[in-house]
Amino acid sequence: MTEKHQLQNNFISLTQKNLQTGVTYRRLRVRDFTAEKKRLQRDFESLNKKGPVCFFMSSELKNWSDSRQYCRDRGADLVIINTEEKLIYSLVSERVWIGLSDIQQEGIMKWVDNSTLKQGFWLKDEPNDDLGNEDCIELNYNRVELGWSPLNSWNDHMCSEKKKGICEK
DSSP: OHHHHHHHHHHHHHHHHHHHHHHHHHHHHHHHHHHHHHHHHHHHHHHHHHOOOOEEEOSSOBOHHHHHHHHHHTTOEEOOOOSGGGOOGGGOSSOEEEEEEOSSSTTOOEETTSOBOSSOOBOTTOOOOGGGOOOEEEEOTTOGGGTOBTTBOEEEEOTTSOBEEEEEO
16 A cells, blocks of 8 residues: 555646646747747747849840949849848749949959848859959859859859849849
8 A cells, every 4th residue: 555655646747747847848948939939939020021032134135334333223233142041043044143342442342232242152163264254243043064053153254244233123
């Protein structure tokens, strides 16, 4: 009989500990979800302030400066790709201009909004300023022989070369 009472007491004690642990665990989960919800709300509000983003491609082949002007004439600018999430490769099936260059100072890549490049998605051995005359950046679509993938598809090229541009509004 004593053994039975001891087992019952142990069972009751373990049940109470499990209940307490479960309550603590649930409180932690609720706290985690609350923090995550607040973070998502901040991100959502931030995106709403900026408004929707629209991408479009020029219909004509132009040099880098004229491609940029084409975008600006339509209330946009050449695209800035500053995160992996913003990669836009599904839009293109050809080589196109993006809003990055080192026109102002060789080796210092700047976006059209004058911010400096923090993360690049370069093809192997790029940028190389071939012949000292490659200052504008193209998205070089599907160059398998050069090791292409969405995360390494940029190439510096002569700004006078004519190609379409990707605009961002």
